Amino acid sequence: MIAILKHGTTAEQTEHLISWLKRMNLDVHVSQGAEVTILGLIGDTSRVDMELLGSLEIVESVKRVSEPFKQANRKFHPEDTVIEVGTAKIGGGNFAMMAGPCSVESEEQIIEVAQAVKASGAHILRGGAFKPRTSPYAFQGMQGEGIKLLLKAKAETGLPIVTEIMNISTLDLFADIDIIQVGARNMQNFDLLKELGKTNKPILLKRGLANTLQELLMSAEYIMSEGNENVILCERGIRTFETYTRNTLDLSAVSVLHDLSHLPVIVDPSHATGKAKLVPPMAAAAVAAGADGLIIEVHNNPACALCDGAQSLTPAQFDVLSKRVAKIREALV
Amino acid sequence: MIAILKHGTTAEQTEHLISWLKRMNLDVHVSQGAEVTILGLIGDTSRVDMELLGSLEIVESVKRVSEPFKQANRKFHPEDTVIEVGTAKIGGGNFAMMAGPCSVESEEQIIEVAQAVKASGAHILRGGAFKPRTSPYAFQGMQGEGIKLLLKAKAETGLPIVTEIMNISTLDLFADIDIIQVGARNMQNFDLLKELGKTNKPILLKRGLANTLQELLMSAEYIMSEGNENVILCERGIRTFETYTRNTLDLSAVSVLHDLSHLPVIVDPSHATGKAKLVPPMAAAAVAAGADGLIIEVHNNPACALCDGAQSLTPAQFDVLSKRVAKIREALV
Amino acid sequence: MIAILKHGTTAEQTEHLISWLKRMNLDVHVSQGAEVTILGLIGDTSRVDMELLGSLEIVESVKRVSEPFKQANRKFHPEDTVIEVGTAKIGGGNFAMMAGPCSVESEEQIIEVAQAVKASGAHILRGGAFKPRTSPYAFQGMQGEGIKLLLKAKAETGLPIVTEIMNISTLDLFADIDIIQVGARNMQNFDLLKELGKTNKPILLKRGLANTLQELLMSAEYIMSEGNENVILCERGIRTFETYTRNTLDLSAVSVLHDLSHLPVIVDPSHATGKAKLVPPMAAAAVAAGADGLIIEVHNNPACALCDGAQSLTPAQFDVLSKRVAKIREALV
């Protein structure tokens, strides 16, 4: 970490600051220039409160040279992390297709969709049991009952399950779930992250709508610092001024996260765009950008032709997407 | 709610949609135009999933005519809500100044600051016991011990206390706290909101960094729909591309929220700007914009001259700010 | 266009509004509901000032059913526009690779780069002569001299040229340039757009950093409404809160623009990301998303090894990228 001191800082002020930093077990290397004095802080600076340091009267600015995340950092763990669930692998050159309905609605629905997406090559079944909804009056998911239906679909098809947790008090219900998802709105629910860090379940951590990539990695660090290294990062769109799409899918996140971290990175084009017809091109783009997996909404509701246009794909559309993804992956080799 | 159907929608498709809507207990008023067909949905549309409806193949777009929040809505509750804690009142023309340190650090610190801000006219003492931090390695607050120190400061000065909750499992610790704060990162932690809705404590609900004003009101609605109507809204800056300030304080939120809702609206210029020298002008602006209160970081650490420049004001700076706020409020009468 | 009137609007006010709208040569279809009155405006609503209408006391909200752009609109021009320059074609299934240095620096440089990118399969040479720079003290480009050097490179290699115009007073210098670029900062320099609309040159129109896709199409409409239908749209990143990349490349723009318009859409991953190592994955992603072309910065400066890391690719890196793009395009067929 580098602290640049303001022009006009007195020797006494500088000494005062240095002795404060040394009390935090840091070595301080002073570089006295004509216009500025620069302090190089050496040691474990991940514990230094950069904002506090930067706000001191005599400090012009502070700059990290090393990243504040350690366990998620590729510098300290050069090889890709590979997460295994059942026969599926994610990361390190292994690609995982996750698919399924937004919400679990009934046994028939979830099993039918599970069979359909498996037939089209999906490796993991997604489905929401606990649903974070903006409105308290909207359907909040089948909750515990939904989890049971997901496990039935797993028994039926052999597909591992990924589903979202909203509240640590429900953790027991997730005992047989393969991957626990933390939604975008909970990306900085630090107490939830810490508790999940005490499990050994793979955690699918979605980027928050207004969170930087560094903050996403810091949230992964919360999980990992408690002992659970099985974190999958997920880009799912950020909030911008553009209103045509629900969010703006930031595909450069895939490369950047791969650069900074050894963790696998997947992409959710369904929630990012909010429009079914944008899902296939954005899924293709995500794969070309190097994603280690996709998570796609698919539902099968022949009784209700009304829903054809939702952000979910039909099984037939998913089948086309899945084949296209396979071809792009071959082209990238 | 208005649904505009696409050009070329068949009569059969339209009928199918109308019967589906009627099954949701809505009356449907059809307006057949030359180019478009418009459906007017009448009844309790707060339970209609607007995104699903908008995503149907035959639907061009959907527009709410009435807001999706009911209990927070001024239309159904024209008079300002006034929240009372101790002798302080917030809303309906009553102004509350909340002040105190970012974190509770020691008994001496919190009592000294409490006495200082009280002397300068603060009505409520703020202080963080549970601290949401981006990094798992940063100081996480004194937690339960911090709550006890806040209550000592209350006993000493008579000031009511506002402090943040991060996790519903700690709720018991807040039994004697006057106002429970929900931080920006937890604005859409819906399970937490619901649990707080079952208490009768005033809740200070901060706007999330990427949340619209409507989403803020929907989160208030989560609390209110469980029975707790004592919600105070707080604007504290949103995330934008500008990097000079930590966030961008959106003061138009004050007027807009007053228009849409009867709930009191306060402003936190300390977190929004992240810079002590911007706090007094933004506090003055917030008051001129009609805020019902301010929440300001103040700390008193004469032993550590290093901290003078932090986002917190010194008690002396707070005293100046407090007097200026009083003068502006008089000018607005 | 649909105007929804507020509850409580009197019959007289409604009549007053309708007669005003009729004076604008619009037919008005009234739909009187229990809670709201809806006016359907029929006719050429592209000339209606939607903001003014929406701001009227009695109007709840206004919604366009048809888009405000006509000539750029796919509804009125279903087939893809194909732009031809020399032997290169852009759009309608034809892919164009544009490559070259950020700035023209010397005859030797531009010819060397032109030969290199041509050998790697580029169809069009890019190079900046007039450079919009944030600072008045930064290099502003070789200007007229740069244009001459580009034309020498064209003579030498046969590659058509694309270069940026900043000021209509320099238009004469672009007489032999094949495609005139309008930079992101000038996307809403309407007088410049109108003048370019009077030429018959293909115009490469870059999306502004804070402009919506609809605004981009409206700027295309400015050019087209003057008679020049040869517009190429270019996504080059939007400004968001994320600071790791210079801008956030919005690849969903490719599909959305193809949906709304018949104009070709290309992508500039170099300016969007600002980092050479992110260019190849984002170029691949853009192609998978369906882009009709790419514009890539490439420079060749063996004398100055210092520049290797810039946002520009070396010719060797570009050669790899170009082959990868070809393989992805084959996979998409």
Next chain:
Amino acid sequence: MIAILKHGTTAEQTEHLISWLKRMNLDVHVSQGAEVTILGLIGDTSRVDMELLGSLEIVESVKRVSEPFKQANRKFHPEDTVIEVGTAKIGGGNFAMMAGPCSVESEEQIIEVAQAVKASGAHILRGGAFKPRTSPYAFQGMQGEGIKLLLKAKAETGLPIVTEIMNISTLDLFADIDIIQVGARNMQNFDLLKELGKTNKPILLKRGLANTLQELLMSAEYIMSEGNENVILCERGIRTFETYTRNTLDLSAVSVLHDLSHLPVIVDPSHATGKAKLVPPMAAAAVAAGADGLIIEVHNNPACALCDGAQSLTPAQFDVLSKRVAKIREALV
């Protein structure tokens, strides 16, 4: 300027870079640390291309210690700039109220509004003759004829005039205009800025919708570097995800710009919010935040009651606002 070199940079590479920097007339101060090497660049770094330097293979990051703007910089010009037009003064404790219609529509209209706003205490008349419109089909202003009508209103009332220029070719028409406005969309139309820098007219420079405060100051620098030091900065809202207001008014800009620069700073609450009822509270807030002036849309159209709700205030509403602003300014003394 500070350049931090990457760990592992060789001595030869470092020497190569230093010699390159020295050729740019900079002194380089090397600080060799255990983990990083830091170069301090001393001299006129405003001409250093920071992005190029930062993109070099061996450079970890680059940081400016001094700002890239010189003439707009308060460090080199500590006293406030005061702009005088007629009897109005802006800056240095002097407050200017600018008011008038969005567009000049007729002689009667502009003179009536001018008389009304003068009676309510306005110092300067605003009115648009050249109107930048998103749509080529929308009213583009009365143009040259509008300028003439503004000058008639000036002759009638004595109020100085501020109006927008869109195109340098129309500069002659502005010979008798007192303040030339550069709109948000032209903030980075650098050729226009340079030409205005060659005049001696006060220039009202509006912040672009996606521009940082530093970019605004760099655009002021474009004008000032050509010799014209009479620049007035104007905050008018930035583009964010919030859709309730047209833009988000960033009032912290007022204090920040006053800190960084000696130029006067005014605020435009009419365009920022897009809603008449938000204009008075945001005007009050801007004054409390320390603005040197306001620019407010006012129109007077008794024949057309339809327009009452527009973003413009009526003369009566403006009169109330003007009195309130005066009271707040007194409270701030």
